[in-house]
Amino acid sequence: MSEEKHIQLVNELEKETVTINLGPTHPATHGIFQNILEVDGEKIVACESTIGYIHRAFEKLAERRPFYQITPITDRLNYCSSPINNMGWHMTAEKLLGIQNPKRVDYMRVIIMELARIADHLICTSILGVDTGALTGFLYVFQEREKIYDIYEEICGARLTTNIGRIGGFERDWNENVFIKLNAFLKDFEKNYREFEGMLARNRIFMDRTIGCGPISGERALNYGFTGPNLRAAGVDYDVRVMNPYCSYEEFEFDIPVGTNGDAYDRFNVLNGEIYESIKIIRQALAKIEKEPKGVFHAEAPGIYLPKKQDVYTKMEALIYHFKVVMGEIDAPVGEVYHAVEGGNGELGFYLISDGGRTPYRLHFRRPSFIYYQSFPELCKGSVLSDAIITMSSLNVIAGELDA
Amino acid sequence: MPISNEILIEKLTTKFGENIIKTEEQYGILCITAKPTINIDILHFLYDDTELQFQFLTDICGVHYPDELLQLCVVYHLHSLVTNTRIRFKFYLPLDKPEIKTATSVYASANWMERETFDFYGIIFTGHPNLKRILNVDDMTVYPMRKEYPLEDPNRVDKKDLFFGR
Numbered sequence: 001m002s003e004e005k006h007i008q009l010v011n012e013l014e015k016e017t018v019t020i021n022l023g024p025t026h027p028a029t030h031g032i033f034q035n036i037l038e039v040d041g042e043k044i045v046a047c048e049s050t051i052g053y054i055h056r057a058f059e060k061l062a063e064r065r066p067f068y069q070i071t072p073i074t075d076r077l078n079y080c081s082s083p084i085n086n087m088g089w090h091m092t093a094e095k096l097l098g099i100q101n102p103k104r105v106d107y108m109r110v111i112i113m114e115l116a117r118i119a120d121h122l123i124c125t126s127i128l129g130v131d132t133g134a135l136t137g138f139l140y141v142f143q144e145r146e147k148i149y150d151i152y153e154e155i156c157g158a159r160l161t162t163n164i165g166r167i168g169g170f171e172r173d174w175n176e177n178v179f180i181k182l183n184a185f186l187k188d189f190e191k192n193y194r195e196f197e198g199m200l201a202r203n204r205i206f207m208d209r210t211i212g213c214g215p216i217s218g219e220r221a222l223n224y225g226f227t228g229p230n231l232r233a234a235g236v237d238y239d240v241r242v243m244n245p246y247c248s249y250e251e252f253e254f255d256i257p258v259g260t261n262g263d264a265y266d267r268f269n270v271l272n273g274e275i276y277e278s279i280k281i282i283r284q285a286l287a288k289i290e291k292e293p294k295g296v297f298h299a300e301a302p303g304i305y306l307p308k309k310q311d312v313y314t315k316m317e318a319l320i321y322h323f324k325v326v327m328g329e330i331d332a333p334v335g336e337v338y339h340a341v342e343g344g345n346g347e348l349g350f351y352l353i354s355d356g357g358r359t360p361y362r363l364h365f366r367r368p369s370f371i372y373y374q375s376f377p378e379l380c381k382g383s384v385l386s387d388a389i390i391t392m393s394s395l396n397v398i399a400g401e402l403d404a
Numbered sequence: 405m406p407i408s409n410e411i412l413i414e415k416l417t418t419k420f421g422e423n424i425i426k427t428e429e430q431y432g433i434l435c436i437t438a439k440p441t442i443n444i445d446i447l448h449f450l451y452d453d454t455e456l457q458f459q460f461l462t463d464i465c466g467v468h469y470p471d472e473l474l475q476l477c478v479v480y481h482l483h484s485l486v487t488n489t490r491i492r493f494k495f496y497l498p499l500d501k502p503e504i505k506t507a508t509s510v511y512a513s514a515n516w517m518e519r520e521t522f523d524f525y526g527i528i529f530t531g532h533p534n535l536k537r538i539l540n541v542d543d544m545t546v547y548p549m550r551k552e553y554p555l556e557d558p559n560r561v562d563k564k565d566l567f568f569g570r
Contacts, residue, residue: 052539059524060548064555095431222460222485225513236485243488336430338481338492340462349463351481364465366481374516403539 017045024053028389030127031399035376035388042384047377051370055403062363066328067093067167070363075161077367078401081120081344082162083112083152088341091246092350093167094299096337097330101299104292105169106248107285111182112155112164113247113341114278114285119148120344121229121271121278122193124396128268129200131393132209137196144192147185154178168305169298182286190279197272210265214379214391221262224378225371228346230395233270234262240342247341251288252281264394271396304330328358345369345396369401406489407456409434415456419449433490440478440495444505450482450491451510458482458491461507464517466525470551475499476527480507497527506532524549 023034032053038046058073065073074085087109094101101109122145126138149159154177156164165171200206216226221234231238237256241249257273259266298305306325311318324330334356340349349366372395379395380388412434413427426437438446450458462481469475474496482491495504506529507514518529519538526547529535537544546553 052537052541055539057548060555220512223512225461225511225517238485243485244490336435336492338431338433338490347462349481351463351465351479353467362465362467364463364479366463370516370520371513374513 016040022385022388024050028131030393031397031402033392033397033399033402037385037388039385042386044380044383044385044388047380047388049373049376051373052403054399058365058404059363062360064359066326066358067330067332067360068325068328070360071165072161072163074365075163076400077365077404078120078344078348078369078398079160080123080398081116082160083116083164084120084341084343085348086162086164087113087247088339088343088348089350090165090167091341092337092339092352095339096335096352096354097167097301097304097332099168099299099301099304101169101247102292102296103248104289104296105298107289107292108170108174108297109165109247110249110252110285111282111289112152114281115148115151117278117342117344118189118275119145120396121275124394125200125268125271125275126196127393128210128264128390129196129206131390132200132206134200134203134206137199141193141196144185144189147181147189151178151181151185154181166298166305168301171306173295173297179286182282186279186282186286190276193272193275201269201272207265210268210390210394211263212261213264213387214383214394215261215263216375216379217262221372221375224375226346226375227368227372228342228344229270229274230262230267230372231346232256233259233266235260240340240347244340246339252284254281264390267394267396330358332356332358340366343368345398345401346372365404367401367404369397370404373397373402405487407484407487412456412489412491415453416446416449420446433492435492435494437494437496440497440504443478443480443493443495444507444510446493447480447482447507447510450484455487456484456489457486458484458489460485461511461513461517462490464507464514464521466521466527466549468525468550472496473498476502476525478504478521478527502527503530504528505530506535508532523547526550 017038017040019038022037023029024032034050036048037044061073062070071086071089074089075082077085122141126141129137152162153159155174156162216234218235221231235258237258239256254277257270259270303321307318307321312322332354335354337352338349340347346368348368351364352360353362355361379391409429417424420442423439423442428435450456460483462483465479467477476497476499478495480493506518518532521527522535523537523540524547
């Protein structure tokens with residue numbers, strides 16, 4: 001099934017190759033990846049990836065932690081879009097525990113997740129600009145990312161590793177500042193981002209560098225387990241938000257941008273398209289929140305959702321529940337759940353086996369980066385070294401997610 | 405339209421008969437336990453069947469049940485993008501001979517997933533092109549996700565399992 005690329009050696013007479021190390025810490029790889037490349041001149045003849053440099057044994061850790069304490073672990077998977085990971089985990093636990101969230105909570109989550117998707121994608125697109133030689137755009141869109149992080153900060157107090165929300169909703173209602181900042185962000189973002197996109201999307205230099213760089217066919221991408229923007233750039237319109245809607249995504253109107261060639265340029269365009277779709281979804285969600293009753297921010301799930309702090313200090317029952325929840329003594333049923341959300345890089349799945357104890361018996365993360373990064377040797381084989389850098393940065397591999 | 409679980413069970417039992425040990429449904433996903441010798445036959449059958457078309461491998465992972473007779477378990481999650489159906493397969497293996505055939509001939513994505521499962525559980529995928537450790541260091545001698553390796557120092561007295569109902 002593999003497509004062997006025809007490699008023309010530069011030096012036919014000697015046919016000597018050199019082995020070089022790209023990484024583990026290389027300024028052009030944006031993370032700790034090692035690739036042992038065999039190059040002939042500038043052409044890559046063979047490549048082997050070594051991963052695991054920041055492996056932190058999250059799956060083992062999760063086996064000793066109550067459900068609440070697993071959320072901070074998920075922050076550190078794809079740390080460019082932590083809220084999506086948090087929400088994905090919360091929804092997995094809710095599926096197991098059988099909690100039904102009010103609609104307002106769903107819409108709030110949708111807003112957070114789409115903000116996170118924008119923050120995640122614009123890092124990838126702007127870093128792609130940096131790798132092709134345009135640093136300015138990167139600094140420019142990071143101002144927009146800053147605004148998103150300010151919104152996170154207003155909601156949960158943290159910026160990068162957010163630990164946002166709780167199983168069964170949010171820890172507190174959103175204050176007015178959130179909506180003010182959100183509206184201010186929505187007002188300017190699209191204009192500013194189009195300016196950035198305009199700098200690169202039809203730029204001759206950028207197009208020459210990225211078109212045909214690291215291409216993959218749709219069929220091959222599916223066989224390699226690609227999901228998310230990288231799969232859609234190859235022309236397959238698989239999106240978890242549409243195929244298996246969660247969190248009321250079925251109520252939203254949005255398009256799925258797809259590419260055709262699956263190369264770096266298509267990936268760039270798909271990411272840009274998704275950013276605008278995310279803005280569309282946030283606008284719809286804000287309009288929907290207006291119609292919902294105010295002040296609802298969590299599900300009615302006593303024994304699983306933490307009681308109010310003022311009740312904990314004054315009421316015996318609330319104190320008992322608080323203690324039980326924090327110590328992980330919740331009535332988790334025995335069962336197996338698989339729940340997938342559309343993360344920044346693709347299908348982020350949580351496979352949770354519960355034996356009824358206070359911790360998961362087994363928790364496995366389906367990390368999209370880990371699965372599609374194994375195609376990197378095939379994508380960069382036969383290309384020149386500088387194209388391999390662009391291929392890697394357009395794949396948006398996040399080291400935290402890769403190594404778990 | 406997702407294929408109903410009844411049709412899936414019927415198709416698989418008529419094809420594989422006694423090799424299917426158990427079928428159950430949990431939270432909407434059909435879970436099938438089968439004999440480990442036929443894992444590749446099942447994957448090929450589901451991949452090639454024109455009606456089912458399970459051509460996307462979502463995930464492979466291992467589980468360790470130290471109290472069972474067959475202690476190790478390999479779990480496959482498959483997804484048919486054409487019909488939007490998900491299915492889960494489980495194959496139980498003995499601890500002293502944890503061998504199962506590799507799925508890399510069907511799915512290229514199985515390569516690293518199987519390496520990860522080998523790395524953490526010591527499950528050997530026969531026929532795998534490059535079965536070596538992936539996330540842990542190369543000279544590690546144990547399979548760390550097995551349950552005999554507790555995460556915390558067992559000498560701690562303030563965190564005894566019995567206080568937590570486990």
